[in-house]
Amino acid sequence: MAASIADVRSALSISAPSPSTPGPSQLKKQPSQSIRKPEGISRELYSLIGPSAPTLAAQLAKPRLKQKPNLGGGGKVKWEWRTFKNSARTDSLELGHWVKANSDPNAEYTFAKYNVQHTVYSWTQDEYTRYLQDPEWTPEESQYLFKLAVEYDLRWYIIHDRYHYPTGVTRELEDLKDRYFSICRKLVRNRPWNGDETSKNQLLASFSFDKEREQLRKKYVANLENRNPEQVQEEEALYLEVKRLEQNERKFKREREELLRTLAGIDSGLPDIVEDEATFFTVDTSKLQKKKNRGTDLDSPSVSSAPSVTKRAPVVKDPVEDAKHCIIRTELSATTPATKAAHTPAYMRSFKLPYPKAAIAPRVTQVLSELGISPSRLVMPTRDNCQRLESLMDEATTLVELKKAVDKVIQDIEVTKARLDLRETEGEEPARHPETDLEMDERGTIEPEGEDGRAQSVVSTRSTRSRKHSRRSMSVSSVDTTATSSARPATKRQKRG
Amino acid sequence: MSNADRVRVRGLSIFRPIIYGNTATVLTPKEREALSPQTKDHTHRWTVAVRSAASAPDSDIVGGADDLGYFIKRVSFKLHETYPNSTRNIDKPPFEVTETGWGEFEVQIRITFIPESGEKAMILYHHIKLHPWTLTGEPEIPPLEEALRKGPVHSWQYDEIVFNDPYQNFLNLLMAHPPTLLPKEKRYKPTPFHIANPVSLKEAVNVTSEMGVPEFTMAMEKDEAERLEEAKKKVIAEQEQWKKILIEKNEEYQQLQQMVEE
Numbered sequence: 235m236a237a238s239i240a241d242v243r244s245a246l247s248i249s250a251p252s253p254s255t256p257g258p259s260q261l262k263k264q265p266s267q268s269i270r271k272p273e274g275i276s277r278e279l280y281s282l283i284g285p286s287a288p289t290l291a292a293q294l295a296k297p298r299l300k301q302k303p304n305l306g307g308g309g310k311v312k313w314e315w316r317t318f319k320n321s322a323r324t325d326s327l328e329l330g331h332w333v334k335a336n337s338d339p340n341a342e343y344t345f346a347k348y349n350v351q352h353t354v355y356s357w358t359q360d361e362y363t364r365y366l367q368d369p370e371w372t373p374e375e376s377q378y379l380f381k382l383a384v385e386y387d388l389r390w391y392i393i394h395d396r397y398h399y400p401t402g403v404t405r406e407l408e409d410l411k412d413r414y415f416s417i418c419r420k421l422v423r424n425r426p427w428n429g430d431e432t433s434k435n436q437l438l439a440s441f442s443f444d445k446e447r448e449q450l451r452k453k454y455v456a457n458l459e460n461r462n463p464e465q466v467q468e469e470e471a472l473y474l475e476v477k478r479l480e481q482n483e484r485k486f487k488r489e490r491e492e493l494l495r496t497l498a499g500i501d502s503g504l505p506d507i508v509e510d511e512a513t514f515f516t517v518d519t520s521k522l523q524k525k526k527n528r529g530t531d532l533d534s535p536s537v538s539s540a541p542s543v544t545k546r547a548p549v550v551k552d553p554v555e556d557a558k559h560c561i562i563r564t565e566l567s568a569t570t571p572a573t574k575a576a577h578t579p580a581y582m583r584s585f586k587l588p589y590p591k592a593a594i595a596p597r598v599t600q601v602l603s604e605l606g607i608s609p610s611r612l613v614m615p616t617r618d619n620c621q622r623l624e625s626l627m628d629e630a631t632t633l634v635e636l637k638k639a640v641d642k643v644i645q646d647i648e649v650t651k652a653r654l655d656l657r658e659t660e661g662e663e664p665a666r667h668p669e670t671d672l673e674m675d676e677r678g679t680i681e682p683e684g685e686d687g688r689a690q691s692v693v694s695t696r697s698t699r700s701r702k703h704s705r706r707s708m709s710v711s712s713v714d715t716t717a718t719s720s721a722r723p724a725t726k727r728q729k730r731g
Numbered sequence: 732m733s734n735a736d737r738v739r740v741r742g743l744s745i746f747r748p749i750i751y752g753n754t755a756t757v758l759t760p761k762e763r764e765a766l767s768p769q770t771k772d773h774t775h776r777w778t779v780a781v782r783s784a785a786s787a788p789d790s791d792i793v794g795g796a797d798d799l800g801y802f803i804k805r806v807s808f809k810l811h812e813t814y815p816n817s818t819r820n821i822d823k824p825p826f827e828v829t830e831t832g833w834g835e836f837e838v839q840i841r842i843t844f845i846p847e848s849g850e851k852a853m854i855l856y857h858h859i860k861l862h863p864w865t866l867t868g869e870p871e872i873p874p875l876e877e878a879l880r881k882g883p884v885h886s887w888q889y890d891e892i893v894f895n896d897p898y899q900n901f902l903n904l905l906m907a908h909p910p911t912l913l914p915k916e917k918r919y920k921p922t923p924f925h926i927a928n929p930v931s932l933k934e935a936v937n938v939t940s941e942m943g944v945p946e947f948t949m950a951m952e953k954d955e956a957e958r959l960e961e962a963k964k965k966v967i968a969e970q971e972q973w974k975k976i977l978i979e980k981n982e983e984y985q986q987l988q989q990m991v992e993e
Contacts, residue, residue, distance in 0.1 A: 558909045560746045560891075577739070580850040583746070583891040605962040606929060613928040614889050614952040617746075622959040629966040636973040643980040650987040657991075 312336070322349035354384050355421050365420045371413055375399050383414055408445045408452075415443040562617065584615040588624040590631060597634045598627065736900035744895045745905050747802065748784035748913070750794040750947060751840055752887030753777050755861045757878040758831070766831065773831040775861045779838055780827030781806050784889055785911035786920075786946045793887050793923060793944050796911040800824040801904060802845055809839035835861050842892075847901045850894065860886035864924045864932075885945050887923050913949045920946040930954060 312335035317328045320343045357366060362373050378399050386392045394407040418441040427434045461469070556563065587610065590598035602609045609627065612619055755777035758766075766773055783797035790796070806826035810817045811834075819828045840855040862872050863881050873881070897905065922931045923945035930951075 558912075559906045560748070560910060561906075562744045562746070564742050564744070578895040580844065580848065580853065580892060580894045582853065582855065583893060584888075601966065602962070605965055607959065607962050608927040611925075611927045613925040613931075613955050614947075616891065616952050619952060619955055619959065622956055622963070626959050626963045626966065629963055629970065633966050633970050633973065636970060636977060640973060640977045640980055643977065643984050647980065647984050647987060650984065650991060654987065654990060 318343055320346055322346040352384070352388055355380065355418055357417075357421060361421070361424070365424050366417055368413065368416075370403075370409075372401070375401065376413065376417065379410060379414060380417075406449075408448050411443055411448070412445040415441045582615075583617065583620060584612065587612065587615065587620060588627050590627055594631065594634045594638075597637075598630045601630045601633060602626070736898065736903075738899050739896040740899055740902050741896045743897070743902070744893050745897055745902060746891040746893040747799070747905070747910055748889065748891050749781060749799065750784045750887045750889050751779075751781045751855055752793075752857055752885070753779040753838075753859050754793065754886075754944075755859070755884045756882075757861075757875060759879070770831055772833050774833045776829065776831050777859055777861060778827050778829040779808055779840075779857060779859060780825065781840060781842060781855075782825070782827075783910060784947050785913050786944070787911075791944055793885055794947065795825065797908070798824045799826065801908045802848060802901075803842055804845045805843040807839075807841040807843070809841070811836045811838075832859070832861070835859050845901075845904075847898060847904060848894065849898055849901070853892070855890075857888070858886070860884055882942075883944070885923060887945070887947075888925070889923075889947055889951075913947055913952075915949050917948050917950045918946065920944065922951060923947055928955070929958075 313332045314335045315330055316333050316339065317330045319326060319328055322343075322345075359373075362376075366373075366376065368376075379393075379397075382393045382397060386396065390407060390411055394405075394410055397405060397410060399405075419438055422434065422437055422441065555561075589595070590609065599609050607623075607626065609623070612623060755775045757775055758773065762776075763771075763773070780792075780795075781799065781803070782792070782794035783799055784794050785796040786792070786794050787796040800823055803824075803826065804822070806821045808819045808821070808828045810819065810828070810830065811832075814830065814832075821828065835858060837856055837858050840857060841852050842855070843852040844850045861884060863878065863884050864886075894901070894905070919942075921934055921942050922928070924931045924934075926932075928951070
């Protein structure tokens with residue numbers, strides 16, 4: 235240690251203490267130096283650098299170190315064992331605790347104030363019948379709930395744990411809370427309130443409880459907890475993937491923007507305008523002229539920078555001006571290529587009227603004309619009206635498709651009914667011999683059930699038969715389209731006989 | 732032309748409301764006598780035109796409040812081949828052709844824009860209407876007195892020419908000529924007839940020459956918007972019904988399916 239200090243001293247060219255001097259003598263020397271020690275520099279540092287760094291010392295002197303806080307005066311604190319009473323308790327139990335000797339022995343117990351008493355709500359029979367009726371709850375059970383709530387001081391988990399009402403309905407924790415808070419809310423709302431509105435609303439807010447949401451929340455939490463390690467891993471992987479994609483997207487966008495800026499900027503001589511595409515040729519100019527044009531542009535960039543003022547003027551977005559000039563602005567998407575090929579040529583509004591889908595066009599047209607709308611012509615094909623017609627046509631298309639779906643289901647129903655009828659007659663084929671049928675009835679054994687006479691052994695024939703009857707009555711009500719319908723009455727008669 | 736003018740202003744479209752169509756009046760016997768021998772059988776005088784949509788105050792024509800020459804270079808009307816030099820090129824406003832004739836036919840209208848627009852020509856078609864409108868829309872040729880009483884026959888279609896991402900100089904040019912706005916409300920003038928407009932259909936029966944020339948108004952747009960919205964409401968209501976039916980039928984079908992599976 236001494237050696238290192240000596241090194242520093244030599245480096246800072248401070249006269250080293252005599253090597254023979256032992257440690258203690260060094261300390262003895264210090265007081266003579268410390269007289270000159272400036273304030274705000276620590277003793278150790280000063281002993282290292284000595285008085286040779288006055289500028290540093292001056293700077294260090296500026297921020298004074300904070301005084302250590304003086305705790306408890308003399309440092310020694312006297313504690314003593316005292317008994318105390320908790321004013322929040324109803325019994326006069328006395329307990330003891332350690333307190334500082336200098337504290338007021340008559341002071342109120344500090345924690346007594348945390349024993350907040352809840353307002354206990356109770357209701358009259360009249361109030362109950364008027365506001366508090368709930369088909370799920372009897373007045374008695376509500377009373378029981380409130381009794382428990384008061385007893386366990388709204389500790390809901392305990393209340394739920396102890397809740398045992400003889401009717402035997404098991405109630406979820408949320409059911410209990412919901413009932414309790416809804417009663418409180420209703421009572422507060424319907425009773426005369428002598429405070430101001432805000433405090434009433436505050437109170438109501440403190441009683442708010444959304445049962446569905448709470449259940450959903452618990453379900454979510456449970457789901458989150460029940461994920462297995464693979465799922466957690468997968469989720470993390472997905473999250474990383476999303477982050478990576480986002481980053482790529484950003485990077486791509488930036489690069490693209492730079493590219494556009496470089497290209498459009500150099501061409502137009504206006505590097506700050508990205509949106510506007512520079513085109514140097516009218517429709518009918520030849521390639522040769524185009525080349526020439528570009529050449530001159532590159533040669534004289536000063537020409538191109540001048541009109542930037544006129545260029546900016548229309549970019550100012552003023553809806554009133556736009557309406558006057560019939561201008562419609564659209565947000566440019568970054569993906570729209572700024573090429574000549576992508577340009578939409580001028581058109582008549584009515585050219586862009588929507589067409590219904592070819593497959594259902596006649597039906598859509600019919601729907602519209604029934605409503606007095608001609609789908610191919612508008613009186614005033616303005617932008618708004620074209621859009622309206624388009625959305626109308628979309629709706630009409632949906633309607634037509636709905637009708638088609640209904641038709642299909644109806645057809646399916648017919649087919650299924652026909653199948654059922656067919657099977658029924660087939661299934662009753664053996665029943666055409668009354669003897670066998672009877673025999674089987676008596677024995678109570680299997681009756682073949684047509685194509686799928688399975689799993690019937692358990693069920694008695696009687697029940698099979700009654701089901702068949704019901705089925706038949708259904709199919710009778712349906713439209714008679716099957717070829718087997720003629721055979722049916724005969725079978726019926728036989729069965730009855 | 733500096734190249735900055737040749738920059739397209741992207742994300743912007745600008746349109747101009749126009750009307751195209753024709754007006755026709757029946758010729759009185761005296762007028763018919765004055766016709767040249769080649770056209771002795773002509774019964775009507777008609778004018779086919781492309782004009783701005785708004786009508787000038789107290790004008791005796793439909794539309795035409797603005798001069799469209801600032802962005803239209805030429806309008807070519809291709810008449811029926813039986814007319815001498817049947818393609819008529821009109822290079823300055825008013826862009827219209829007046830002729831006499833005896834029959835209705837379809838005229839091809841080709842609008843060429845000024846070169847600054849950088850746009851191709853546009854082709855429209857219009858059926859020259861000579862005989863008064865009827866409720867059924869079926870052509871009927873009324874007796875001469877009746878036709879005279881009803882006054883000129885008008886057949887006009889409103890439309891908007893939309894320029895997408897116009898060149899800067901073309902945009903400046905268009906903005907130097909803001910179009911006259913259509914009047915907000917229908918005034919004393921009749922509503923222009925349109926086969927898709929029930930209001931005009933109703934009016935058409937009672938139109939007489941004293942009522943003046945029809946005029947396009949914003950009320951017509953609003954009217955149509957309401958018609959469309961109304962229709963949409965009805966369609967949606969019907970959708971609801973059919974949805975219900977679909978659900979019912981589906982249930983029935985599922986029940987049947989279950990029975991099949993049993």
